[in-house]
Amino acid sequence: MSKAKVATVWLDGCSGCHMSLLDIDELLIDVLRKADIVYGPLVDAQEFPDNVDVTLVEGAVSSQDDLRLVQKIRQRTKLLVSLGDCAVTSNVPSMRNPLQPKVLLQRAYVEGADVNHRPPTDGVPALLRHAVPVHEVVKVDLHVPGCPPKADAIAFVVTELLESRKPDLAGKVKFG
Numbered sequence: 001m002s003k004a005k006v007a008t009v010w011l012d013g014c015s016g017c018h019m020s021l022l023d024i025d026e027l028l029i030d031v032l033r034k035a036d037i038v039y040g041p042l043v044d045a046q047e048f049p050d051n052v053d054v055t056l057v058e059g060a061v062s063s064q065d066d067l068r069l070v071q072k073i074r075q076r077t078k079l080l081v082s083l084g085d086c087a088v089t090s091n092v093p094s095m096r097n098p099l100q101p102k103v104l105l106q107r108a109y110v111e112g113a114d115v116n117h118r119p120p121t122d123g124v125p126a127l128l129r130h131a132v133p134v135h136e137v138v139k140v141d142l143h144v145p146g147c148p149p150k151a152d153a154i155a156f157v158v159t160e161l162l163e164s165r166k167p168d169l170a171g172k173v174k175f176g
């Protein structure tokens with residue numbers, strides 16, 4: 001029997017949700033018996049593949065690159081999971097939302113800098129006006145709140161989805 005394909009994606013987040021994923025420790029071996037991790041910070045893959053069964057998305061959608069990537073992921077994924085408060089509500093990344101991106105970059109890279117008083121331009125994706133939760137731009141199949149979600153909750157979610165069951169998260173997750 002062929003293995004399922006699981007991907008993880010790091011948009012505008014701190015990587016804490018991925019750290020929590022790694023904290024599932026030996027349960028990761030169980031997951032890897034049933035599925036291959038085909039994309040994300042944990043593996044060396046350049047292009048998001050086709051026909052992915054489950055994708056865990058960490059982080060808010062904050063830039064044009066985030067938006068393009070998450071739209072591509074949605075087209076190529078059966079089940080898309082918003083993992084963590086930044087993906088679910090936009091959380092910390094949305095703290096910049098009251099400021100126009102131009103003003104934000106001026107504050108960070110000009111007023112707040114000791115050297116090189118100019119915003120970076122080369123290879124830096126344009127910011128969206130607002131950092132937004134994933135479900136504002138694509139359909140999300142499951143929300144898993146937490147900052148970060150606990151490792152056992154992540155293990156439960158992945159295991160249930162790989163068994164084609166909808167995870168019942170009552171009592172297993174909370175915001176913050």
Ligand code: SF4
Pocket residue numbers: 012013014015016017058059083084085086087091092146147148149
């Ligand atoms: S939800 Fe918390 S742990 Fe996860 S990316 Fe956001 S700030 Fe980091």
